[in-house]
Amino acid sequence: MPEFDSVPSVVDALGARGYIADTRLATTVYLVTQLDKPMLIEGPAGVGKTELAKALAKITGRRLLRLQCYEGQDETKALYEWDYGKQLLYTQILREKIGQVVADAPDLRDAVERIGAQESVFFSERFLASRPLLEAVRSPEPVVLLIDEVDRADEALEAVLLETLAEFQVSVPEVGTFVAEKPPYVVLTSNNTRDLSAALKRRCLHLFLDYPTAERELEIVRSKRTGLPDALAAQLVDIVRGLRELELRKAPSISETIDWARTLAVLGVSELTAGILSDTASVVVKYDKDVRKTISALPRLVDPNAKVPEAGSERGHGHGHGPGEHDHGEHSHTSNGRPERDAEEVDGRAVRAGKDAPGRHGPGYYRTKDSSQADTEPGPPRRVTADRGARSFGANLGRRRAL
Ligand SMILES: Nc1ncnc2c1ncn2[C@@H]1O[C@H](COP(=O)(O)OP(=O)(O)O)[C@@H](O)[C@H]1O
Ligand SMILES: [Mg+2]
Incomplete structure (x- = not known):
């Protein structure tokens, strides 16, 4: 299994697996492999966060375990749950045997006691269904989580x-505590739809991944062998960067640039005109309003000297539009009226703006500079609903201790 001895060696290894990294990104990856600290990557959708974790697994030869997070997800989907179906199947098969155990019980209470004495059989590793966190801890080979x-x-x-x-x-009260023999490399990603707790950030090596520079984006597009000639690809990258400056509901990401390049290559385009770009704009912008804004901006982006009327009213919010100026995660230009919530809004500006009301969490949640208590205060008190953590019919056998 390759060990990395320097940041450039990480850049090279990632590059060989098709992931184009700059030294800032590669430094964080290198530190992950050296310090056994989790890495938290934040940034807009489609900038290569998930892909980086996959590439890390490839270059280290480790298995990738993925926990995809979603709203309402509870810990049984992250840690473990009891395999109810299997437990039931076993009790069916063993019906006769179980019958023998309680056969001469004088009353119901005694029968229950006898079954209870056998409980540990059904709450043993055999019936434990590992979810990614436990799986990562139990894996004999180190993994990327x-x-x-x-x-x-x-x-x-x-x-x-x-x-x-x-x-x-991970501790399972009925079985014991599982400790990772070799810690996994952990990559957490966030699209910034809400702020994460200070405790989580503190625990991790943090990397903000923004849209790449034109140079790196071109390198990524080239590496995908889209079939579009280099000169056109370079021009296309600049145009996409121009689109990112517009107030689009969903700004085009790297994957959209790649898709657009492929599309234009398939069409055999030899020159990027506003016409052909407009005809194919739906490859990069997916909302009707965004398409309209894009089409009206394209002539100017293709030829900055062209005399075309600005789509003035559709832009604005005092957002700077200087070349190379990009969002840096804080999105200070979010419109003041709260936009309607939309789960599809992947870059999450509106969602986050709506959720990030001051005082949403108790005091201390967003604590920023507190290192003395870093290890004793893992975060806010857990708010767990009564049914959360109920694990099949093991629910009443004992709540999971806090680790
Ligand atoms: N640095 C990179 N090198 C190569 N491909 C990249 C890079 N960054 C992004 N991509 C491409 O962009 C696509 C989207 O990346 P992804 O990791 O899914 O985005 P995210 O998880 O940030 O939303 C990937 O499938 C990959 O093809
Ligand atoms: Mg992703």
């Missing part, structure tokens, strides 16, 4: 993640 889009998970689950990541161990 991808916790994808952690901002979609509820805060309660975030706290569970934090506990697990702190010690790379």
